[in-house]
Each structure stands twice: as C-alpha cells, then as structure tokens.
Amino acid sequence: MVEKVDYNNLPKATIKRLPQYYRLFKQLLDENTTRTNSRKISETIGIDAATVRRDFSLFGELGRRGYGYDTKILREFFAHLLGNDVDTYIALIGVGNLGHALLHYPFQRRNRLQIVQAYDVASNPLVGTTSDSGIPVYDIADIKSHLEEDHIETAILSVDTPHAQEVADVLVAAGIKGILNFTPVFLQVPEHIHVQSIDLTKELQTLIFFTINDIRIESDND
C-alpha cells in the first residue's frame, strides 16, 4: 500500500519530525494503544494535525479513512524509514565534559543507536583506557582502522571549537559519512558528507529572543 517515495523530495521540516513520530508510535505500542489519529497525535507531540496528515500523506496510504493509523504498522514503518530496524554504531570524537556526558547519554534506550568507540588526542589520559561508560577511548591517529572494525560511518563531534575543522577533515578522510556536530563551527565538508549541527549557544539565544519579545509561535516544540 505504501507508495515509493523519493526521499530527496521530502521537505526538510518533515524529515526532522520523523523521529518524533517514530518515538510516539513506540510509546503507543508500549501502552497497548492499537490505533490513533492525527488529532490525538497532535495533542501528544504538539505538531498540528494538518501537518501530521500532510507529512504522512507524503509516504502514501499510511492510514485508513475512518480507522486512523495502526500503531504497530506505523511503528515498523518509521523504524525502517529511520534505519532503526538495524543497529547503527557511532564514534564519539572528543572526550571532554560534553563528550563524557554524551558517552552516558541513553541514545540506545529503545533505539538501535550505540556509541561503541571514542577518540581523543594522545595527550588525553583517557586514551588507551575504557571509559566509565564501558567504551574504549582510542588515539585519533588510529581512527581509520578502528572505524573499519565496527563498520562505523557516523560520528559525534564534541571537540573544542578551534580543532573542529581539522578533526572533521580527519573524519572525512577516515570514511565517516555523517557528522553530528556539537561545535559552533560551520564545517567545510565534501558534498557527500552529511552534517547535522547542534549549537547550544544558538539554541539558548533563540530561546531568549522568543522570551524577551514574548513571541507566540505555532507550538511545535521544535
């Protein structure tokens, strides 16, 4: 029933909502809720019902008129769509305060996302040890061979700002295809490399702008 979708034509905003839909359907299934509809989805995750319907319609017939959405089917659909029906192994680069917190972050809780390797420069005393979260910390100079051992193509970048670009270059040379970038640097990478940035200062300043100007927006919590 599900039609072929050219993912390159999906709106970026829709793509960013996919993990929220996936989480919701997992939760509904846990609660033994067998079906739902766009209005209930909207109330639970704060994305308006018309947006939900429009997003879902991009993937063909996910629901049935008068029935709504079957949670089990949708959970499997989104799991597959997000590559979460297989394990994804991830490397963390930069074991400072933020990197250390990310090693402990429960990405893998109910998701098949696992940080399995960490890296830092040889001068970091953690290099050559196993972190308190059980993950080996390697010298970044050895990254290429270690990444290959675990077929890793995704990295989390949490190094200090001045080193961000040079480390990104190392990652690209070592075969990384996707970088979750926690530095505020606009990384220069080849076209086939994907970068998703989380800039904490930017988010905080955006929040303060909304707050001091008391701007009311569509409450999509994004």
Added chain:
Amino acid sequence: MVEKVDYNNLPKATIKRLPQYYRLFKQLLDENTTRTNSRKISETIGIDAATVRRDFSLFGELGRRGYGYDTKILREFFAHLLGNDVDTYIALIGVGNLGHALLHYPFQRRNRLQIVQAYDVASNPLVGTTSDSGIPVYDIADIKSHLEEDHIETAILSVDTPHAQEVADVLVAAGIKGILNFTPVFLQVPEHIHVQSIDLTKELQTLIFFTINDIRIESDND
C-alpha cells in the same frame, strides 16, 4: 534608519538564524573586517545569500547598496536584538552527566549568557555545595526565592525524562518564562511560557536518515 519590526511576524526560520549572524559579526569585528556583503556571509556560515538578504531586509535598511554591511553597526544591532547587550542569568535544573557538562559549557564565552545557579533534588549529594565550575547547587524545593535573588527567568532543563513534566511545572510556578529543554518530553506549559527543545536522539536519527538515504539539501548546516 532601522524600521520598526513586529517580531511576531518574523519567520521562525529567520529567528533561528539570528544567533549565527550575531556570531559572524562579532568574529568579523575581531578580525578588523569593517564591512561585508551577503555573498561573503553566505560563504562563511553556509546560509545562501538570497536568504541572508531577505532576513536582513525584514529589519529595514541594515546595509547600503554598493557598500554592503558595516560590521560594527550590525554587531551592535544583533547584540541588542538578541538581548545580548545586557547580562542574562540562567538556572540549570538537573546536575547529572549532561547537566554537569552544561555547567562547564562556554555559553558565556563572548556572550552575556551565564548559568549562575544549579538545582537538583535534595538526595543529590551535590545539593548544598558549589560545583567544580563554581556554581551553587540548590535544593529544587527552594527554587522560587533563589531565582528571585538573581532575577532569573530562563532555565535549562536536564533532568531524567520521567521527571521532566513535573519539574517543568515547578519552574513555571517559580516564575521561569523560558525553558531550554534537553529532555525528549513535549512539555505542557501555559501559553506565555517559551520552550526551546534540543532532543539529541532526534538529531542523531535525522542525521542517520539523511546519511543512509544520501539526501542532498541546501547546506545551511542547520
């Protein structure tokens, strides 16, 4: 020269780019670059030149035809716009691994954003001490009076997922107006409270979706 702008009519996407413009103009001024233009801005921060011009035009005449943008004027304009010409004090709620990392995060480096108080439940041994980053850690039960001491209206929420909503309720009751939410919970808050969410699992899943499907998007690094 700058016209009155109704911030409620600004596109949300524009608002989210304001901190990037601000950071750029600070950097340019540091480098003694006195003027710039939309093409150079685009190359440096990866937002396309037409978008830059459209964003800036929303604030009236920020530049001059044939001259471009004066970095000093623009830096001051964005500093004021983002409330960064005065100090903003912030409370951090939840001193676990992520909270601890956020206490050390350099929000205040070149920005007037400072975490000056931290909170956790009384059973956390850090409560009643000063954290290694020099910030007092208070019992969340005492939050209202402490927030008032430092005129704090902004909070960073980094508690465990199951406690997110109940703690958000406490924050609202204590007078917090803006919440930077690091939990994956869609917080139910009154209409006058602003929530900006950073959902690390969602960002990682979005990156993986882009990577496994090799989706090329406008490289705005966002």
